[in-house]
Amino acid sequence: MESLTIRRPDDWHLHLRDDDMLRAVAPESRDFRRAIIMPNLVPPVVTGAEAAAYRDRVIAAGFAEPLMTLYLTEGTDPADVVAAHAAGIVTAVKLYPAGATTNSASGVRDIEAVRPVLAAMEEARVPLCLHGEVTDREVDIFDREARFLDRVLTPLRAAHPGLKLTLEHVTTTEAVDWVRANPGVGATITVQHLMANRNDMLAGGMRPHFYCLPILKRATHQESLRAAATSGDGPFFLGTDSAPHPTHAKESACCSAGCFTAPHALPLLAHIFEEEGALDRLEAFTSLNGPAHYRLPVNDDTLTLEKGAARTFPERIEAHGQSVTLFDPGHPVHWHVR
């Protein structure tokens, strides 16, 4: 049997939610050692004290090494951010443009309002993760990421050249090019954006489990993402953006944004990297580039993937009264985690 052993992966962008949903999904990230945990709870995780309490709930739910984030609001206290980072409670701060995605209403409307926080983070070397989409209603949803690069990210980088940036879940050729042109900036890429494009979501029927934000783009963008991820190059690393929503909220007249990929992310990635003839660069994407970007050690254990008969993944997980449907690529996958 063909097999591939890599250093234990980390997930640099993960949603675990809270309460019963947290208890249902936390064990599903078992293939990963560490994960950056997104703060877009209701209400959001804003202060260092809230992040410390959430971290304890995540660990109690069964995910042992969470790396916590703070949700940047226009009321965020710079001193609290710096203290929480210095104390090791918080790894990064997340900027959501208000209204960009699930639970982003408390996000940033006016970048000037958070200027003191950004300056303090730059000074204290606290990384900033960005949801890179403008939210203006007149901007087409397929153009919102590209517009963000020019309107927000380029001026932000110029104003804060020392601020460590991670552009989350990049989905376009423009974003890949921007990251390559800006050394030191990292970019996470999801499984679904490598696996699928908007035809997979919309042609021959509308598939709610493919709907996430930023929305899947056309195939040419998918190809750019595949090239970036399989290049092995330092700026690009895995952030699954696994974002569980109850099955009834996905299979709905107004479907929630988010794909649930934590349980089977690694078999899906092995499939993609094999298609691209790049299995030897999977480890860089899942296990090496992220730690290098965040200046953390790589994991000291390994994970082995095996190729054999096609496996079917469970259609959904049901636990703690929750039902969450897995992202189904719609074709057989021959890889599994040993």
Ligand code: NCD
């Ligand atoms: C995420 C969620 O559900 O919290 N949804 C998504 O489509 N990716 C939020 C996010 O990361 O944008």
Ligand code: ZN
């Ligand atoms: Zn996300």
